[in-house]
Structure formats: C-alpha cells, structure tokens
Amino acid sequence: MKLFSFWRSLATYRVRIALNLKGITVDEVIDVNLMKGEQREAKFRAINPMMAIPALIDGDGPVLFESLAIIEYLDETYPNPPLLPRDPRARARVRGLSQIVACDSHPLVVPRVREYIAHEFKADEAGVMKWAQHWHKLALTALEQNLSTSKETGTYCHGEQVTMADICIASQAAGANFFKVDLARYPTLARIAANCAKIDAFVRAHPLRQPGAPAAA
C-alpha cells in the first residue's frame, strides 16, 4: 500500500489510526506538503483531482480517496478488529458522529478554506483563528450533546470497542489543539479522546509524531 500523507493533515491522521488498528503496514508513505501547496501540483492532481489528502493505493487498484471512504474500505477488506458495530442503528450513529467531524467541521478549516478567507475576505490571523474555532466549537457542542446523553456511549463513543467515530473524535481533538479550543467544556468527548490517546495505534498515528512535524503545534 502507498499512502499520500502530510504530518498536519487531520484526515490522513484518521486513516493512519485505522491502518494501525488493523495492523496494516504501508509500504510507502509519500509526503504531500500542504504548506508548500504540493497538493495543487500536476503530479498530485493526477493522483487525486480533489487536491486533498489522504489518498491510498492498494496494490494495482485505482486511487482511493476521502478519509471515511478509505476507512470503510479498510474495514471491509481487513475486518479485524471491526471499526463499525454490526447493528444498523449503531452503525448509523457511528457514521453520523464521524460525519459531524468529517463533513460539518473539518472541511471548513482545511488549508484551502483558510487561504480563501485570508485572501478574499482579508481575514487576519485572528479572524482565521476565530473562524476555525467557531466551526470546531459548533461540532464539539453537537458531539458532546450526543455523547453525554446517549446510553450507547461507553469507554468509547459507542460502547467498549473503538470505532470509526473514535478515530474522528481523535482528529477533532487534535484539531482543537491546533486551533486552541479548550476541550474542558466538552467533558465526555475529552474523556473519550483521552481514552483513545492511551492506545498505541492512536499514539503512533498522531500528527506530531510524523516526519516533518514540529516539536509542538
């Protein structure tokens, strides 16, 4: 397998966690430096025309793209340990929580969007930070409300097994750290993120543990 990655990419972080949980060794990690705009170069556009990472190539297959699609692919091809429960309602909850992160929150704070508001709307650094914090907090509030009131919530988002939702919570917590959002107001989510942070598969996948990462972000 070949993974197109960048240390700071929260979406790639999600896929790295899944790979680690499944015990899959990636043969080649190809760095796409989002800060230098390498995702917009012709070479990478040929890999993923959305100009986004992660992208994953498994054997001679076509390029896989979008983090949640890749995670579900890994779950279907390497079923153990499962990253989704078996019951359809439980799967819908895990997917829904995951999509609050991957649809409603994270896409608003990726580099291309922060660049647009800085250039087109002349948002300064504080304005960009406020923007990122706003969308983070909106999703964190919704996630906390669900997690703190659902009887399904356990050690992890859905009971006692790690699921795709926990992978997404970990990426949301890492994003909160990047954008200086205090998780103390979201105690259930913070507890689950802390539980995930004890798991080696999460630790090894963390953005700040990847090549090129600064000592702290």
Added chain:
Amino acid sequence: MKLFSFWRSLATYRVRIALNLKGITVDEVIDVNLMKGEQREAKFRAINPMMAIPALIDGDGPVLFESLAIIEYLDETYPNPPLLPRDPRARARVRGLSQIVACDSHPLVVPRVREYIAHEFKADEAGVMKWAQHWHKLALTALEQNLSTSKETGTYCHGEQVTMADICIASQAAGANFFKVDLARYPTLARIAANCAKIDAFVRAHPLRQPGAPAAA
C-alpha cells in the same frame, strides 16, 4: 418514519431520493424552515444538536442524522435496490465520490456558513455567490476528472446501477442551479445528472417539487 426536512436542503434531497428509490413511505414530514432559523430553536436542537437537517426517526429508534449515514442505514435495512456496489473497491469509489459532495463541497455553502461570511467578513451578495461558486466548481472539477477518466463510469457514476454517488451528483447539480454554476464545463457529470433526472424517484424528491418551494430558484 419521521423526516425532518426543508424544501431547499440539498442534504435532505439526498435522503428523499434514497427513500423514493427504496419505495419507503415516510409517515410524517416535519418542516424545519432553514430560512427562518428554525434549525437553531430549542425544539429542533433536542432532535439534532448539530442544528442541521435531515434527521430521520425510524420507529422508536434514536434520531438518525447526517445524510450519508442515513442513506447507508436505509441501504442496510431496506437492501433493494442496493445503493452501493458489492466489491470493496467499487464501494470505496462510490463513497469517495459521495464524500466529495457531502464533505468537500456542500458543507461550505450551507446557510450557517453563508451567514457567517456575510456577517463576520461583510461579504455582500456577490461575495457570497462567488464563495459558493468557488467550492462548487472545485468539487465539480474533481468529480468530472474522476468520472470522465474511470472505466467504471457508465450510464451512472458507477456502471449501470444507480448508487449513492448518483444521489450526491443530483444534489450537486441542484446546488449548481441554485448558485448559477453552468454544468456545461462538466459534461460527464451533466450527462449523469440528466440520466438521474429521468428517474421518477429523483424527480419527486427534487427541492423545487417540495411544499414551500418557489416556482423556480
């Protein structure tokens, strides 16, 4: 089943198409007027703390949320006709195409985001329109590139069967219409959207066919 809906919501349009394709009759459609901000009222926050539609309640189950999670739930509980292919690589492609719409494009143009840039960045109507068109075009370009070069593309996004990706393409095409983006530059996608527009399940689900919709948008 109870569906929380609004005529203009592209995410709810996606779920309505899936319901129609499956032949599922919704017992109650509850209108959440996004233009009046009803999604932010306490009554609806108790249903979906993300303050977004669609939300679906099936029997006595907890509320289902996020359009793609709901569609996969419907696909798992009402398997015919299937909305995902069986092969894992094919499923990953269909989910990936769907997520270009539902993660990378649509979340950037929903009312709460358009309101934020109008209020916080003082974007005028033309600025909001330019913003919406920008993210639409970025996704349309990526989708067209994939659809026009993949040997898997057929009458629909993935071969000869309607999938979740076609549902998402239909919502992207409706959004392009709302935001005055010409689909002529995306001929493969436009062809697929036109093929979908011939199917009764898509026609009946269209935003402009819902109660409260204007004669044209």
